[in-house]
Amino acid sequence: MKVAVIVVLGVLASATLAAQQKQKPAKPANSPYLKLAEPWPDAETKLQRKIEAETRPLFLSDAPLVLTIQADFKAVNKDRYENSAARYAATISVAGSDAAIPAELGSRGHSRLRAVTCSWVPLRVMFNKARVTHTVFEGQSSLKLVTHCRDNDDFEQHVLREYLPYRIYGLLSPIAFRARLVRVTYVDSGSGKTLTTRYGMFLEDDGDVARRAGMRAVDLPRVLFKDLDQESLTTMALFEYMIANTDVSIVKLHNVKLMVTEQRTIYPVPYDFDYSGLVNTPYAVADPRLGIVSVRDRLYRGPCKSDAEFTQVLEKFRARKAEIFGLYDSLPDLNPGYRKQARSYLEEFYSAMEPNRVKGTLVDGCRREGGM
Numbered sequence: 001m002k003v004a005v006i007v008v009l010g011v012l013a014s015a016t017l018a019a020q021q022k023q024k025p026a027k028p029a030n031s032p033y034l035k036l037a038e039p040w041p042d043a044e045t046k047l048q049r050k051i052e053a054e055t056r057p058l059f060l061s062d063a064p065l066v067l068t069i070q071a072d073f074k075a076v077n078k079d080r081y082e083n084s085a086a087r088y089a090a091t092i093s094v095a096g097s098d099a100a101i102p103a104e105l106g107s108r109g110h111s112r113l114r115a116v117t118c119s120w121v122p123l124r125v126m127f128n129k130a131r132v133t134h135t136v137f138e139g140q141s142s143l144k145l146v147t148h149c150r151d152n153d154d155f156e157q158h159v160l161r162e163y164l165p166y167r168i169y170g171l172l173s174p175i176a177f178r179a180r181l182v183r184v185t186y187v188d189s190g191s192g193k194t195l196t197t198r199y200g201m202f203l204e205d206d207g208d209v210a211r212r213a214g215m216r217a218v219d220l221p222r223v224l225f226k227d228l229d230q231e232s233l234t235t236m237a238l239f240e241y242m243i244a245n246t247d248v249s250i251v252k253l254h255n256v257k258l259m260v261t262e263q264r265t266i267y268p269v270p271y272d273f274d275y276s277g278l279v280n281t282p283y284a285v286a287d288p289r290l291g292i293v294s295v296r297d298r299l300y301r302g303p304c305k306s307d308a309e310f311t312q313v314l315e316k317f318r319a320r321k322a323e324i325f326g327l328y329d330s331l332p333d334l335n336p337g338y339r340k341q342a343r344s345y346l347e348e349f350y351s352a353m354e355p356n357r358v359k360g361t362l363v364d365g366c367r368r369e370g371g372m
Helices: 002-023 032-036 043-054 153-172 206-212 230-243 307-319 321-327 336-352 358-363
Strands: 065-071 088-094 100-107 123-126 142-146 179-188 194-203 256-260 266-270
Touching (some): 153 194, 206 256, 230 336
Antiparallel strands (some): 088 100, 100 123, 123 142
């Protein structure tokens, strides 16, 4: 009898372990140095890849794309495991097209993956490239979809708020993630019931960001300021200061992607701005180790530079000011009160970046650290 019990318990334990492994698979080993050592394509191939990446249909328009996504969202929104390998069948219908596009959904993310933060998980949408030819998703195989987090108007507004910093950085740097707003109707595949219709946004694949720049996306660990292209680094650091985002780490590769040229020059590219003071989500809190009280408090965490060096990079910000402010008038569904607040918040940055104030704002008291 004891032997039988032990056998049953062993079977149950094995089944439980197998289920856990299915839900929480081991993350595959990262081999950045192997990728870095791969041979580079010839100039003609690089140019062809650049053109293909630049002309992906999804990112050729700034108009919100209207979609219907049908899937088992009850199961999808229960998948709260980081790096989960679970995939859920889905179909995507684009407004104006009769054909339903087959896809798979997976959960992703970190803080927004927690149920206490978001009732809707951030999604990864995966396509079979052969099945999306001649559609708006042509050339795509895997895309991040930023969802509305919680099904109410306030959280939907935060999608629009976070979309705009992507557009801002695209004005300041040619090496930037593109984003495309989508208006998504979510339908439960079991019942056929419409669950909600909300704004979301697709983020460009990091491989395409790299191809557009003639670079390669590589997750190099423990990179310091001195290892990076200095103008690009300073541009990113000033942008993060502009939007008051301290939720970024180059050393830990948190909310930043590294792009490497054939000559081994490394460029940082930021993403994920929901913890910034400009976006100001209700769940964003300041890291107490940084000595700031609120995410609205600006803190410069980039490399220390001279007044002249900062001023040189800031010329890009000043030259693009009208376009940056214009972005906030380009979204008719953006809350008017927030539009006014955001413009005021950005104006504070520009005021602090006046030539006679740069030294006091950025140079004096800059934290001389090797990285962030």
